[in-house]
Amino acid sequence: MLALLWLKLTAMCHYKFSTMTRPHKLRIKLHYNQHAMSLYRSAVRLLPACLRVTSRRALVTSSARTKDHDLHLPTPAGPLGTWATLKPRPEKYVDTEADIDPSVTDPLRHPDYFGVRELFTMSDLFDARVHLGHREGSLNPYMAEFLLGSRLGHCVFDLERTAQLLRDALNFTAHIAYRGGIIMFVCRSPQHVHMVERTAMECGEFSHCRHWPPGVFTDSTALFGGVTRLPDLLVLLNTLDTVLEQHGAVKHAAKMLIPTVGVVDSNCDPRLVTYPVPGNDDSTTAVRLYCKLFSEAIRRGKAEREKSAVV
């Protein structure tokens, strides 16, 4: 009942705001839950200014250098960015003349500045059993598009799609780390909590793998007894809290406009996760692989940050 009301509210808010925007320009669609704007505004005002925006390097282009149009993949625009119609990257970030060598390109203009595509291969995903989902009976309808099919009732993920989405997620994570963002790992399967907490500690970031009290983000001032800087990215290794309920962090991060990167299994709801990665979240090999990949992406981002700070 409450969920229905909330859903209606979200839908209403979306339609209300969609009429405000200009119809013909390329819109940046950040469709998060709208009704926590005032909370967000107060949170942002309290952030120190130096943490908000980093300077961009001047772009150096030369036609003599090799082009990166092979790395950049222009795609046709579509109405809601469904699988068949991918969104194009905004024009100002696409530079087909840009050099492949990252040292002379602006990080945001390079399609893969931190080289996340070389962090894993499809066979790594397969060996870590990332392609195994739960049974068809517990399949969430929004996850059906990520499946290759079902083998005798067991859902199997399309690893090509997973690999693409995982690269997007790792790229985003690395950029956030490069800009000095706070990253928080969330995991709710008891056998992996220690591994995830150790991963977070080793790459110098944060984790919250225990019970999630309702007001951690939305009522952080009261809960922590003071103004709190909230994470800039949430890395969810389990989007389900128990087998039946979605983790509160997914909704609350959406409310507080915190982007999320999440491993969504076949029984999870991927809609509110910003960069979902469809894959197995239960096997230890899979979770170990995710920990390794995300920590490596964060390390690369931070190393680049150190380098540019020194220079």
Add this chain to the structure above:
Amino acid sequence: MTVSGLIRSGSLNANDRPLWYDIYEAFPPRLEPRFDRPIKVKPVQPIFYQEDSVRARFQQEYGSPGTLQLRRSPAARPASICDQFVAQFEALRGVSPQLSEQELFEAAADALRASGVTLRRAGAGPEPRAASAEGETDPAPAAATAAASEKELLRVADLFDEQKPTEKR
């Protein structure tokens, strides 16, 4: 879109935009994180292979003999008895395609038995095999099967391999 709306309306200063805003603008997600996004109706296709018919027949006749090693990657683990049977079947089919399915099936079963694998009828219970019915008593087949199963012995310690931390961290 919330943040863009705020910036455009002037409620939020462009300099106060969140850390992720530029990154999100440069690398938008392929699927918008919208709660009211329509379901892409894609029926879940069952995955079947050509050799599944052979596997089904094998399992109907002989059950699921031996132990299946699922822990490591397919390249690293030994082939299960069913997969060995399928390989034999396909090899025989390639050599003599004129044989019928039944003949190929029996030929593959014989080939497998010749290589030392025990194949018993499913649900038949412990009885002397037809191939080795030369007056062997009960202890002998039992010893033979014990010797065969020793190769596939699972140690309890191996089951916890995955939980151990890896060296490269």
